[in-house]
Amino acid sequence: MAVLNSVFAFLGAVPTSITPSVAAPGSMWHLLILNVFAFVADYGWRIVVFTLLLKLVLSPLDFYQRYKMHKNQKITERLKPTMEKIQKQYGGDKQAFSQKQMELNRKEGYSYFSSCLPMIVTMVVFITLWISMQTIAEYMTFKEYTTMYDEYRYVRCQIYDPDEAHEDLTEAQCAQYDAIAVRVGQDVVYQMYYYGLDEGYTQKLLDNAEYKAVIPKGFTVMREGTSSVSKVQKSFLWIKNIWAPDVPWGDRAILDWDTFYKSVDDYKDADTSKVPTGEHTKAFNAKMYNEVMGKLLNDKTASRTNGYLILPILVVLLSLGSQILTMVQQKRAGQVNAQGGTATTMKVMMVIMPIMMAVFALQYASIFALYMVMNSATTLFFNALFSGIIKLMDNRKRNRKYGIVSGSTRSAAKSSPIIHYVKGANPNAGAKESALDTIADATSVGDAGDGGNGKKSKKAKASRAAVVQRGGRPDPNDLMGVDMSKNNRKK
Numbered sequence: 001m002a003v004l005n006s007v008f009a010f011l012g013a014v015p016t017s018i019t020p021s022v023a024a025p026g027s028m029w030h031l032l033i034l035n036v037f038a039f040v041a042d043y044g045w046r047i048v049v050f051t052l053l054l055k056l057v058l059s060p061l062d063f064y065q066r067y068k069m070h071k072n073q074k075i076t077e078r079l080k081p082t083m084e085k086i087q088k089q090y091g092g093d094k095q096a097f098s099q100k101q102m103e104l105n106r107k108e109g110y111s112y113f114s115s116c117l118p119m120i121v122t123m124v125v126f127i128t129l130w131i132s133m134q135t136i137a138e139y140m141t142f143k144e145y146t147t148m149y150d151e152y153r154y155v156r157c158q159i160y161d162p163d164e165a166h167e168d169l170t171e172a173q174c175a176q177y178d179a180i181a182v183r184v185g186q187d188v189v190y191q192m193y194y195y196g197l198d199e200g201y202t203q204k205l206l207d208n209a210e211y212k213a214v215i216p217k218g219f220t221v222m223r224e225g226t227s228s229v230s231k232v233q234k235s236f237l238w239i240k241n242i243w244a245p246d247v248p249w250g251d252r253a254i255l256d257w258d259t260f261y262k263s264v265d266d267y268k269d270a271d272t273s274k275v276p277t278g279e280h281t282k283a284f285n286a287k288m289y290n291e292v293m294g295k296l297l298n299d300k301t302a303s304r305t306n307g308y309l310i311l312p313i314l315v316v317l318l319s320l321g322s323q324i325l326t327m328v329q330q331k332r333a334g335q336v337n338a339q340g341g342t343a344t345t346m347k348v349m350m351v352i353m354p355i356m357m358a359v360f361a362l363q364y365a366s367i368f369a370l371y372m373v374m375n376s377a378t379t380l381f382f383n384a385l386f387s388g389i390i391k392l393m394d395n396r397k398r399n400r401k402y403g404i405v406s407g408s409t410r411s412a413a414k415s416s417p418i419i420h421y422v423k424g425a426n427p428n429a430g431a432k433e434s435a436l437d438t439i440a441d442a443t444s445v446g447d448a449g450d451g452g453n454g455k456k457s458k459k460a461k462a463s464r465a466a467v468v469q470r471g472g473r474p475d476p477n478d479l480m481g482v483d484m485s486k487n488n489r490k491k
Contacts (some may be wrong), residue, residue, distance in 0.1 A: 022267070037050050043367065058122070129371065136365075136367070139266075155188045158216060194233055196229050239306060242366045311361055320350070325380070
C-alpha cells in the first residue's frame with residue numbers, strides 16, 4: 001500500500017484531500033462542543049453531557065432566581081390584607097393603585113428585577129447556542145461530504161481517472177473502466193458512511209468477480225498511514241443523522257443536492273470554506289455530489305426516514321410544563337395579577353413558546369432539539385430540588401425563631417405545653433398564644449367568680465403578671481398547672 005501510494009504521488013495521480021482544509025467554526029461554544037468535549041465520541045451523548053455540565057454551571061443563577069421569587073412570594077402573602085384595603089380605597093383607579101402597590105412593595109424589600117437577571121442570562125445562552133449549533137451542523141454536514149468525496153476520488157482514480165489520458169485503452173474499455181470505477185467508489189462510500197473501512201473490505205472488493213478484472217494490482221481503500229476509517233454517519237438512538245431534524249419526511253437521513261446546498265450556507269463559497277477554489281469548484285456541484293452519494297441516495301429504505309418526531313414532541317411537552325410552572329411561581333410571588341395585562345401576557349406566552357420551540361425542533365438540527373429537551377428536563381429537576389432546599393431553609397429559620405432545638409422531633413407548629421428553651425434563643429420563644437389565653441381565661445373566671453373577693457383577685461392578677469414579667473414567655477409551672485416554686489418544692 002505504501003509503495004502504491006508513493007507511485008501515485010510521483011505520477012501525480014493521488015487526488016488531493018480537501019477535508020483537512022475545511023475551516024472549522026471558532027467561537028466559544030464551537031470550541032467547547034467540538035474540542036473540549038471531544039472525549040465523548042458520540043455527538044448525541046456529547047450534547048447530553050455538555051448540557052448537564054452547562055446546567056450545573058448555571059445552577060447558582062437558577063437558585064438565586066428561585067430564592068428571590070420565593071422571597072417575593074412571602075412579601076406578597078404578608079402584604080395581602082394591606083393590598084386588599086388599598087384596592088378598595090382606590091377602586092377603579094388602576095394607575096393610582098399600581099403606584100401605591102409599587103411603593104409598598106419597594107418599602108418592604110420586594111425585588112422586581114433581581115429574579116429577571118438569571119432569565120436574561122438563560123435567554124442569551126439559548127440564542128447563542130442555537131446559532132452555534134446550527135453552524136456546527138453546517139460544518140459537520142459539509143465535512144462529512146468532503147470526507148466521502150476524498151475517499152471516492154482516491155478509490156476511483158486507482159481504477160480509472162477521467163482527468164488522465166488512457167491511450168492504451170479503447171473508447172469502449174474507457175467507458176467500461178469508468179462505469180466500474182464509479183460503482184466501486186460508490187460502494188466504498190456506502191460502506192464508509194454506515195460501517196467504516198478496513199483492509200478486510202479491500203479484500204472483499206478484490207474477491208468480487210465483476211470488479212476483479214478491472215481493479216489493478218495493489219488496489220486498496222486505505223490511504224498511507226491508516227489501518228481503518230471510522231464510519232462517517234453520526235446517529236443517535238433512533239435518529240440516523242443528527243445534523244438534520246428528527247422528522248419522518250423529506251429524505252433527511254441522506255440529503256439530496258438541493259437540501260444539502262441549503263444546509264451548508266456558510267460553506268458554499270471557497271473563501272468561507274477555506275477550500276482551494278479549484279478543488280471547491282470540482283467537488284461542490286450537483287453532478288459530482290450525485291455521483292459520490294449515488295448509492296446512498298438510491299437506498300430509500302435507509303435515506304428516507306431520519307426520525308419519528310420524538311424530540312419535537314418532548315420539546316413541546318417540556319416547554320409547556322416549564323411555562324405552566326413559571327406562571328404558577330410568578331403568581332405566588334405576586335409578579336402576575338389574577339387579572340390584567342401581565343396575566344394575559346403570560347397566557348399568550350404559554351401558547352407561543354411551545355409553538356416556537358416546535359418550529360426550532362422541526363426546522364433545525366436534531367442536536368439543538370436534543371439540547372432543548374435536556375435543558376428543559378434539567379430545569380424542571382432543579383426547580384423541584386431548589387424548592388425543597390428553600391422550604392428546608394424556611395423550616396430551619398422558623399425553628400430558630402421559636403427556639404426549637406436543632407435535631408428535635410418537636411416542630412414549631414405543634415401545640416404541646418412543654419417548651420424547649422435554648423440558651424441565647426428569643427426570650428419570647430415558645431410563648432404560645434393558646435397557653436397564655438388559657439391562663440388569662442382561667443384567671444378571668446376566677447375574678448368573676450370570687451364575688452369581689454380581693455385575695456383571689458390579687459392572686460390571679462399576680463399570676464398574670466408573672467407571665468408578663470417574663471417578656472411574654474410563660475412559666476412552665478403555669479403551663480403545666482404545677483407550682484414548683486422554692487416554697488412548695490419538697491426538701
